Amino acid sequence: MFGYDAFRGQQQEIIEHVIAGGDALVLMPTGGGKSLCYQIPALVRPGTAVVVSPLIALMQDQVDALTELGVQAGFVNSTLDFDTRRVIEARFAAGELDLLYLAPEALASQSTLRLLERGRIALFAIDEAHCVSQWGHDFRPDYLNLNLLHERWPDVPRVALTATATTATHREIATRLGLGEARHFVSSFDRPNIQYRIVAKQDPRRQLLDLLRTEHRGDAGIVYCLSRNSVEKIAEFLKENGIPALPYHAGLDADLRATNQSRFLREDGLVMVATIAFGMGIDKPDVRFVAHLDLPKSVEGYYQETGRAGRDGLPSTAWLAYGLQDVVQQRKLIEGSEGDAAHRRNLGGHLDAMLALCETVECRRVQLLAYFGEQSAPCGNCDTCLAPPESWDGTVAAQKLLSTVFRLHRERNQKFGAGQCIDILLGKKTDKVVQWHHDELTVFGIGADLREAEWRAVIRQLLAQGLLAVEGDYGTLVLTDASGEVLGRRRQVMLRREPDRPVSPSKAARAAKSRADAPDLSPEAAALFERLRAWRAATAKEQSVPAYVIFHDATLRQIAAEAPRTLPALATVNGVGENKLAKFGQQILDTIADATP
Incomplete structure (x- = not known):
């Protein structure tokens, strides 16, 4: 169905656990293959998998991609007209769908719950499960109601999935969704590419x-x-x-x-x-x-x-x-x-x-x-x-900057932002410095050993370390409780110095390629890859679907590198399943034949 000959990481273990009826909480990085962890159980278990997804704008594309693979999928949301919605609901009730996508808001509706009562549910998949965390960055209040799924369908397995969760968010997902007894699968968050x-x-x-x-x-x-x-x-x-x-x-x-x-x-x-x-x-x-x-x-x-x-x-x-x-x-x-x-x-x-x-x-x-x-x-x-980058002892620089903020406040009862403090340290007699007589301060000109950009970096890092703070609408600088430790010479301040030469594009590209193990294409294969991309773009436009729904770049790259000449050879490429082989196989072979002598 999907065109892959092996699972990655914990996929197989998760899939077998959910197929067997177990609940699962899955933490896996973006691109790690979370979707397969509920899509394959949806195909194997009797009934329809109900997928709770937070963005209705993307449901159409997700369903298009599954349909292209030969999976029976649909969605119900506010974008559907009445007749289309009735057709999808009837297909669900008749057991004709493998997957049904719903927004979390929909589950607050009694009509949606009555619809679910009419069909046989294979499993519940709660995608982007970190949205349930009130301390998280993508909190969605409707996710707080999803525990009702277990209350109303206690025998239906649930799998909650996210790519973003600290230890605290992980615990909160388990608590709020009632997944304390579920198996937890935590993959590496590393994205080496x-x-x-x-x-x-x-x-x-x-x-x-x-x-x-x-x-x-x-x-x-x-x-x-x-x-x-x-x-x-x-x-x-x-x-x-x-x-x-x-x-x-x-x-x-x-x-x-x-x-x-x-x-x-x-x-x-x-x-x-x-x-x-x-x-x-x-x-x-x-x-x-x-x-x-x-x-x-x-x-x-x-x-x-x-x-x-x-x-x-x-x-x-x-x-x-x-x-x-x-x-x-x-x-x-x-x-x-x-x-x-x-x-x-x-x-x-x-x-x-x-x-x-x-x-x-x-x-x-x-x-x-x-x-x-x-x-x-x-x-x-x-x-x-x-x-x-180098680290350097910025204690003296920090003391000069903090002294400037201190003297402005203590001697003049004034607060200023970073720009004025830097001008004072550099000894610049700007109109603003002269107007406020800041050239008469004892700290005037004591920072000429650093450039303006370096002083801005010092301030930025002192703010980052909590040794300095900003307040008010104008972002004026003020001391913190920890500032006294530096001024009193009781604390050393280590700072970061930016490298003179940033990472060059060529060095960056080489390092990325080596980490991702991306095969370099020969000039002939690169030309074929571009032809395949052009064919894919035309096909996607004709079918009104995103290009990646036809094939991913990684699949086209492998086809370009191997240039298969027969359908059985093409079938060995990652991402070419039976449905896509039947639908596009001959077109791809024709494209390869046209591009190669």
Whole structure:
């Protein structure tokens, strides 16, 4: 059915457990093959598997992909007209569906529950199960009601699946969904084909453009921005520079948003510029890069967003431009957020972990996996492994900066932001410095040993370490309880120095390829791969489905490398199942014959 000759990781163990009627909680990285863990039991067990999925916009594509494989699948949601809905419901009641997709909101409806009573249910699959966690980054209140599935159908096995869960979130999923007695399957969160890179923000637009032009020309990718305004401007900037880009944010007209998402899923080589409103459940396997132009609020969010790259296992890039203003802005957002002190502490803890990832001098992957409770060795495929940064004793620099903040407040009863403090340290007689007589302070000019960019890095890292804080609408700098330990010479401050030469594109690409074991194609095979992609694009357009529903890039690459000349030979390629072999096999052989002498 699926065209694979072996399972990966814990898939077989999970599948056999669920087929036997057991409950399961599955933590597996994006691209690790979670879907098979309920799709195969859905085919084997009598009845229909009911899949709870949080995004109705993606159900159509998921059902299209299954239908292409020969699986009987359908969905019920608000996008269906009355007649179509009645047909799907009748097929479910008659036992003609292998899988039925529902949104969690639907289960609050008595009509949906009555529908489920009419059919035979093989299992319940709860996808994106981390949405049940109130302390998580994607909380969905409707997930809190999903325990009713077990209450009403106690003998139906349940499998909850997520790619994003800390130890605390893992426990909360089990508690809230009543899966304490379920078997827990926890796979490695490592995505070795993704290369993690975090760069100091200088001219982020140009930095992004350089990344796309030198490493990802013609590739599909996602660029995340914090604000709707930034999304619009970056999308326009990319288009002006010859890169096909689409905007996506909650303020866009709903039809335009749906159209842009559909185009991104169905067309090759588009760049989606979006807020984090975009992407949960995105099933596009050939996203080659995910870029962040603003600091994510949490490591979970960063991991999930970057995890949308390289679902097909081929080399991909997770790139983040990060600067002082990001830290100031996020601290201000937390300070002004709704909720009680515990909520703000939770947000602060999330941000602190994200800042630690940005500022580490150790392997990014080691730090990232440690956040999810997993130990690992340096990966050789992140920027800190490929171009190790230095750490330096920044105690004196920290004392100078903290003294400046202290004297402004103590001697002048004033608070200023980073820019004014840096001008004072550098001895710049700007209009603002002269106006406030800050050139008369004893700290004026004592920081000339560092450049402005270096002072901004110092401030950024002091904020990250909790030795400095920001407050108010203008992001003014203030001391913290821990500042006194540095000023009193009771604490050493180690800081990160950015490498003079960032990771070069060629070195990055070589490292990613070696980590992902992606086969290099010969010139002839590369030309055949492009012909196969063109055939796939035309076929997908004809059938009005995303290109990956026909075949993934990884499958086309293997076909191009092996150039099979017979249907039995083509059937040995990963991802070519019986249904697709019968449907597309001869077309592929004809494409190969046309391309090769």
